[in-house]
Amino acid sequence: MAIVLGANQYGKAEVRMVYVDRTTPVHQVTDVNVTSQLIGDFTDTHLTGANDLVIATDTQKNTVYAMARTGGITSPEEFALRLARNYVDKYDQVTGARMAVEQYFWDRISTATGPHDHAFSKGTAESRTTVVRKDGAAETVISGLTGLVVLKSTGSEFWGFPDVEYTSLVETDDRILATAVSARWLYTSSDIDWDKSFTAVRNALLEEFANTHSLSLQQTLYAMGKGALEAVPEIAEIRLSLPNKHHFLVDLGKWNLDNPNQVFYAADRPYGLIEAAIIRDDAPIAPGVWEGIAAFI
Numbered sequence: 347m348a349i350v351l352g353a354n355q356y357g358k359a360e361v362r363m364v365y366v367d368r369t370t371p372v373h374q375v376t377d378v379n380v381t382s383q384l385i386g387d388f389t390d391t392h393l394t395g396a397n398d399l400v401i402a403t404d405t406q407k408n409t410v411y412a413m414a415r416t417g418g419i420t421s422p423e424e425f426a427l428r429l430a431r432n433y434v435d436k437y438d439q440v441t442g443a444r445m446a447v448e449q450y451f452w453d454r455i456s457t458a459t460g461p462h463d464h465a466f467s468k469g470t471a472e473s474r475t476t477v478v479r480k481d482g483a484a485e486t487v488i489s490g491l492t493g494l495v496v497l498k499s500t501g502s503e504f505w506g507f508p509d510v511e512y513t514s515l516v517e518t519d520d521r522i523l524a525t526a527v528s529a530r531w532l533y534t535s536s537d538i539d540w541d542k543s544f545t546a547v548r549n550a551l552l553e554e555f556a557n558t559h560s561l562s563l564q565q566t567l568y569a570m571g572k573g574a575l576e577a578v579p580e581i582a583e584i585r586l587s588l589p590n591k592h593h594f595l596v597d598l599g600k601w602n603l604d605n606p607n608q609v610f611y612a613a614d615r616p617y618g619l620i621e622a623a624i625i626r627d628d629a630p631i632a633p634g635v636w637e638g639i640a641a642f643i
Contacts, residue, residue, distance in 0.1 A: 351392050355444060357383030358403040361410045365419050373464040376419045377450040380426075382406040384433055385442035385481070399439040421540040422447040423487055426478035434480050442481040444638070448492075449474040471495070474544060475530070477639060486635055489540070490530035491548060497524035497591075500607070502560040520607055523560055524591035527551060530642055531574065531584040534629055543578050550577040563590050563620045571624030582629030585642045590618035 359381045367374040384406070390396040413432065419425045426445035433440045451469035454461045471493040479486040502523035507515070531547060554573040560566040571584045593610040621643045625631070636642065 351389055354388065354392065355383040355385045355442075356388065356400075356403065357381065357444075358406040358410075361407050363410060363414060365414045367418060371463050375452050375466055377452060378419070378422065378425075379448040379450075380410045380429075381446040382410060382429060383444040384440050385444065386437075386440040388439070401433070401437065401440070421544075422449050422474055422476040423478065423489060423538070423540040426476050427480075427485065427487070427536060430478050430480035430485070434482070442479070444480075445478045447476050447478075477530075478536075479635070485536040486632070487533045487536050487538070488530050488635070488639060489533065489544060489547075490528070491544075492526075492528045494527040494529075494548070494551070495524070495591075496527060496552065496555050497522065498556070498560070502566075504562060522593035522610055523563065523566070524593060525563065525588040526591065527555075527570075528587040528642075529571075529574070529584060530639055531578075531581045532631065532635060534580050534582050538580055543580065546577045547574045547581070547584075550574045563588055563618065564622070567620055567622055568624060571622070575624060575626055581626070582631055583623055583625045585621070585623045585636070585639075587619070587621045587642055590620065592617055 361380040361382065363378055363380065365376045365378070367376070382403075384401060387399060390398075391400050409429065409432065413428060414425070417425075417428060426447045429445045430443040433443045450473050452466040453469045455465040455467055456462070457465075472495075473492050474490075475492060476487060476489040479488075499522055500520055502521050503519045504515075504521060505517035505519060507513075507517075529547070529551065533543075550573040551570045554570040555566060558566050558569040567586050567588050571586055574584050575581055592613045594613060595605055595607065596609045596611050598605045598609065623643065
C-alpha cells in the first residue's frame with residue numbers, strides 16, 4: 347500500500363481590505379474580504395519541506411493590496427478573476443487558483459443637502475460573494491449573496507402535512523414567512539456584466555418571494571430560483587439555502603385578549619432549513635464545480 351499526496355491548495359485567508367475610489371469628489375467605498383489560494387506543483391514542499399516553488403501566503407496578501415491599487419475594484423468577480431489570472435498566467439508552477447471575495451455594503455449618508463460625497467453608514471448584514479476557480483485556461487465563476495433578510499406578514503400558509511407520531515405543529519392558512527436568503531449561482535461564462543447580473547438575480551429573488559403565495563417555504567424557494575434563471579440566461583444553476591425564521595402566534599387568552607394574527611413571538615432556534623438546487627437542464631456543468639462551497643448542498 348502506497349501513501350501519496352492528494353488534491354491540495356494553499357494561500358492567505360480573509361484578507362480584509364477597504365478600497366476608496368477617489369477619481370471624483372464623490373468617493374466610492376468597496377469593503378471586501380479576500381481568500382487567495384493556489385493550486386499546482388507543490389508536492390515537494392509537502393513531502394520534503396522544500397519551498398523553492400512556494401509563493402508565500404504573505405505575498406498573496408500583498409498582491410491583493412497591490413492589485414487593488416493598480417487596477418481598482420469594479421466588482422468582486424472582476425477582481426477575483428484578475429487575481430487568479432495574475433498567478434496562473436505568470437508562474438509555471440501554478441496551474442490553478444481559487445479566489446473567494448465577499449463584499450460588505452456601506453450606505454451613503456443623506457444630509458440636508460443630499461447624499462454626502464464621502465460619509466457612509468454601515469449597511470445591512472447582507473453581503474455579496476464570489477468564488478472564482480481558474481484551472482489553466484478554464485475559468486469558473488460562482489457568485490452569490492448571503493444575509494438577505496426578508497419577511498412577509500401574510501400570503502403564506504402551511505397545512506396538509508402528515509400527523510405522524512410526535513407531531514404538534516398546528517396547521518395555518520395565514521402566517522408570517524421570514525428567512526435569511528443565502529444563494530450561489532454558477533455562470534456559464536467568465537465574460538459577464540457582473541453588476542448588472544447580480545442586480546437582476548437579487549431583484550428576481552425579491553420579486554418571487556414577495557409575489558408567490560406560499561404554501562411552503564420549499565415552494566417559495568423554487569419560485570425564487572426559477573425567477574433568477576429566467577432573469578439571467580447566463581446562469582446554469584442556482585443553489586438556495588433558506589432558514590425558516592419562525593414567528594409563532596402568542597396565545598393571549600389567559601388575559602381574555604384575542605390575537606388576530608397581530609402579536610408574534612420571533613424564535614431564533616431551532617429553525618427549519620430548506621435547501622435546493624434549481625438547474626437549467628441544457629446547461630453544461632462540470633463535475634466537482636461546487637466543491638468547497640461551504641453550507642450548500
